[in-house]
Amino acid sequence: MTAVSFGNRRYTRLWPILILLTVALLLLGRNLQQAHQLTQKSQGISQRNWSLSSGVSADDYLDCAEPVRIPPRQDSPRTRDLQRLVNCRNRPLRFQRLQHGEFWLLQNLVIGRKSRQVGCTESITYTTNGDYTFFDNLETVVERWGGPVSFAIHAPGYDLNATLDAIQYARNCLQGSEAISDWVSFHVYFPNQHMPENVPYDEDEVLARPYVCTLADGSLIPPPYTLIDRSDSYKVKANLTYPINVGRNIARQAANTHFIFACDIELYPSLGFVDQFLDMVTQNHSVLALDPSQPRRVYPLAVFEIEAGAQIPGNKSELLALYRKQQAQIFHLRLCPTCHKIPGQQEWLNRAPSVKDRLQLFSVGHREKQFKFWEPFYVSDNTEPLFDERVTWEGQSNKRIQNYAMCLLGYEYHTLHPAFLVHSPGIKKLTKASAARLKYAKEMTKFIKAKIEPEYRVLYGQNAACRT
Numbered sequence: 001m002t003a004v005s006f007g008n009r010r011y012t013r014l015w016p017i018l019i020l021l022t023v024a025l026l027l028l029g030r031n032l033q034q035a036h037q038l039t040q041k042s043q044g045i046s047q048r049n050w051s052l053s054s055g056v057s058a059d060d061y062l063d064c065a066e067p068v069r070i071p072p073r074q075d076s077p078r079t080r081d082l083q084r085l086v087n088c089r090n091r092p093l094r095f096q097r098l099q100h101g102e103f104w105l106l107q108n109l110v111i112g113r114k115s116r117q118v119g120c121t122e123s124i125t126y127t128t129n130g131d132y133t134f135f136d137n138l139e140t141v142v143e144r145w146g147g148p149v150s151f152a153i154h155a156p157g158y159d160l161n162a163t164l165d166a167i168q169y170a171r172n173c174l175q176g177s178e179a180i181s182d183w184v185s186f187h188v189y190f191p192n193q194h195m196p197e198n199v200p201y202d203e204d205e206v207l208a209r210p211y212v213c214t215l216a217d218g219s220l221i222p223p224p225y226t227l228i229d230r231s232d233s234y235k236v237k238a239n240l241t242y243p244i245n246v247g248r249n250i251a252r253q254a255a256n257t258h259f260i261f262a263c264d265i266e267l268y269p270s271l272g273f274v275d276q277f278l279d280m281v282t283q284n285h286s287v288l289a290l291d292p293s294q295p296r297r298v299y300p301l302a303v304f305e306i307e308a309g310a311q312i313p314g315n316k317s318e319l320l321a322l323y324r325k326q327q328a329q330i331f332h333l334r335l336c337p338t339c340h341k342i343p344g345q346q347e348w349l350n351r352a353p354s355v356k357d358r359l360q361l362f363s364v365g366h367r368e369k370q371f372k373f374w375e376p377f378y379v380s381d382n383t384e385p386l387f388d389e390r391v392t393w394e395g396q397s398n399k400r401i402q403n404y405a406m407c408l409l410g411y412e413y414h415t416l417h418p419a420f421l422v423h424s425p426g427i428k429k430l431t432k433a434s435a436a437r438l439k440y441a442k443e444m445t446k447f448i449k450a451k452i453e454p455e456y457r458v459l460y461g462q463n464a465a466c467r468t
């Protein structure tokens with residue numbers, strides 16, 4: 001009895017130990033299972049992120065017997081050479097909800113399919129701005145540019161609905177819709193005091209928005225942005241000014257290429273410009289100011305306007321043919337003769353275009369003396385000062401302030417030949433609408449002189465030759 005009792009007591013003491021070991025094993029097993037699940041989840045997220053950057057869907061990836069391998073970039077020798085030269089980094093475009101001063105910004109709300117992954121030196125981004133009433137220029141700009149377009153759209157209140165309808169129509173119903181879908185990235189912004197009732201959650205929601213291109217008889221429905229009276233827009237009804245420089249900065253800051261061309265959407269470039277510029281830089285690196293001790297530089301294009309109904313010229317020979325028939329002239333010649341006159345303007349016009357239309361530097365100037373009011377449109381590396389957002393379209397001088405800052409910083413303007421810009425057909429004249437802006441312009445001029453100029457002299461330095 002004593003031996004049996006002793007044995008029973010010994011087994012009784014072992015039971016708690018066995019129970020503890022069992023519980024420990026169970027906990028260990030559960031932790032290993034959770035770790036395995038977390039690993040699978042992490043791999044799934046990684047796979048989805050890979051799919052977003054490569055164009056391969058997550059479902060395609062998960063359904064494959066073997067993991068999808070992302071092919072390396074097939075950059076051209078020119079792209080690789082330029083990337084080494086300027087030392088830029090490739091980065092994909094992505095959607096973000098941001099605050100931009102007093103505005104809410106849906107950056108990259110809809111992204112161009114090819115622009116999404118374009119290399120930093122593979123192309124040049126045309127950065128521009130407007131509202132839904134400017135969409136009639138988009139097809140021509142994209143067709144002639146042939147590269148990424150960053151388009152910032154002011155859409156307060158119910159103007160957002162018209163903007164989303166315009167995006168769907170432009171991407172689906174035009175002859176050039178395929179190129180628009182490939183290259184244009186749309187950014188939408190609105191004042192926080194003039195919020196739309198509903199805002200799309202993401203790109204998929206925008207692209208799922210219903211649209212109609214044709215009537216029952218097959219005829220094309222007119223673009224929605226041509227059917228809405230501008231006077232019925234929320235902006236006009238709410239008596240809002242147009243924050244043009246906000247749009248310019250949003251479009252610039254969203255670009256993912258090293259070189260940009262900050263331009264107004266009514267200005268159309270001569271054909272082949274992107275490749276011409278990148279070829280020029282590749283063949284002659286000295287075109288760029290790579291030494292920090294060199295003055296900073298930008299690359300303006302000559303700007304012209306043509307008569308309504310005239311065919312938009314694609315090259316300089318076609319432009320000169322219009323100019324000789326007095327169907328083309330310097331942009332804003334009747335409104336501000338010195339605003340778009342380039343250094344060596346007459347020589348530029350007299351120089352015959354080369355057979356191959358190779359781009360080259362034509363003249364070097366500064367925004368001083370007879371060019372103190374110059375408002376050029378130029379290619380840059382996107383490091384020049386941002387546009388002052390206190391200046392509106394109605395107040396005018398919206399580009400002069402930025403060029404005043406660049407003058408103080410000693411920027412050089414290396415004008416190009418034979419590339420050019422042409423405004424949407426129609427010679428600019430003084431109208432009632434432009435005369436109505438004079439009230440805003442007077443007030444803005446006072447503000448610039450009293451507030452902005454003193455600030456800029458503190459920030460950028462002193463130069464009596466510079467003017468706003």
